[in-house]
Amino acid sequence: MDHSRLFKNIVEKRSFLCIGLDSEIEKIPPFLMKKEDPVFEFNKRIIDSTHKFAVAYKPNLAFYECNGITGWQSLESTLKYIKNNHPGIFVIADAKRGDIGNTSKMYAKAFFEKMNFDAITVAPYMGEDSVTPFLAYHGKWVILLALTSNKGADDFQYHEEDGFRLFERVLKVSQKWGTMDNMMYVVGATRAEMLKEVRKIAPEHFLLIPGVGAQGGSLADVAKFGLNSKCGLLVNSSRGIIFADNSEEFDKVAGEKAREMQLEMELYLSERKLI
Numbered sequence: 001m002d003h004s005r006l007f008k009n010i011v012e013k014r015s016f017l018c019i020g021l022d023s024e025i026e027k028i029p030p031f032l033m034k035k036e037d038p039v040f041e042f043n044k045r046i047i048d049s050t051h052k053f054a055v056a057y058k059p060n061l062a063f064y065e066c067n068g069i070t071g072w073q074s075l076e077s078t079l080k081y082i083k084n085n086h087p088g089i090f091v092i093a094d095a096k097r098g099d100i101g102n103t104s105k106m107y108a109k110a111f112f113e114k115m116n117f118d119a120i121t122v123a124p125y126m127g128e129d130s131v132t133p134f135l136a137y138h139g140k141w142v143i144l145l146a147l148t149s150n151k152g153a154d155d156f157q158y159h160e161e162d163g164f165r166l167f168e169r170v171l172k173v174s175q176k177w178g179t180m181d182n183m184m185y186v187v188g189a190t191r192a193e194m195l196k197e198v199r200k201i202a203p204e205h206f207l208l209i210p211g212v213g214a215q216g217g218s219l220a221d222v223a224k225f226g227l228n229s230k231c232g233l234l235v236n237s238s239r240g241i242i243f244a245d246n247s248e249e250f251d252k253v254a255g256e257k258a259r260e261m262q263l264e265m266e267l268y269l270s271e272r273k274l275i
Contacts, residue, residue: 006055009055013055015054015055015266017053018058019057019238019258021046021058022060023063025039025067027246037074040073040074040078047081053258053262055090055234056236057090058092059079059094083116090118092117092121093121094121096123097123104122104129108134108137112140118140119184120140120143122145124174128173135178140182141184144186146170146186149189149211180206184206185205186207187226188211189209189235195207203228207232209222209236219261220268227268
């Protein structure tokens with residue numbers, strides 16, 4: 001899926017919503033624990049109720065890896081379900097990998113060949129040779145961590161040297177490795193005002209924006225500072241949608257929350273004359 005196809009999907013759904021499948025087994029409705037694979041059953045119902053409003057899903061690997069082999073089986077079943085039933089939806093492995101080149105090559109093989117994800121989040125700290133193995137796959141995307149919204153981001157990401165803050169150097173240098181069709185950047189929603197600075201360096205790239213909803217990020221601010229001529233945003237919401245309710249109607253409530261976000265996104269897209 002290239003840049004144009006992703007934008008077409010956004011226009012068709014009038015949405016740039018990404019739903020994070022951070023499916024923590026301790027938080028899913030208790031009645032699902034009777035199922036053979038409670039996590040997959042939870043994900044399946046979330047997907048069935050939200051796919052009309054989302055252009056992307058983003059499983060966070062930590063919530064699957066912590067359950068060992070059963071977690072990987074839940075993840076594989078979830079990915080296959082999306083691909084078989086909603087093949088146009090973009091699926092991101094929120095894995096935050098980042099290692100030397102030959103190790104990254106194996107990570108790329110795992111996520112792009114064996115599991116057929118569309119994209120993977122990657123930490124750029126080790127430089128070009130740790131990232132380029134992921135870029136070797138046609139139609140796949142690397143989503144580089146650029147400017148995160150956690151408290152510890154101040155430790156390194158804003159460090160300035162030679163007139164550039166570290167996150168700015170990541171944005172500038174990494175554009176030599178990939179293109180708008182295979183590279184995005186993570187920018188946290190709780191620092192939405194910094195999107196103005198990001199857009200000065202990466203005006204056309206897609207940005208993956210976590211932190212809207214339960215983490216307190218403002219969708220209005222993200223749209224104000226981050227939208228470009230081809231939308232250029234995937235805004236992620238996880239807990240605010242998937243854990244909005246804990247009853248037997250949790251999936252219905254999740255669908256309603258996703259619909260609310262889609263309607264707000266439709267408004268911002270319309271104001272920019274993108275739809």
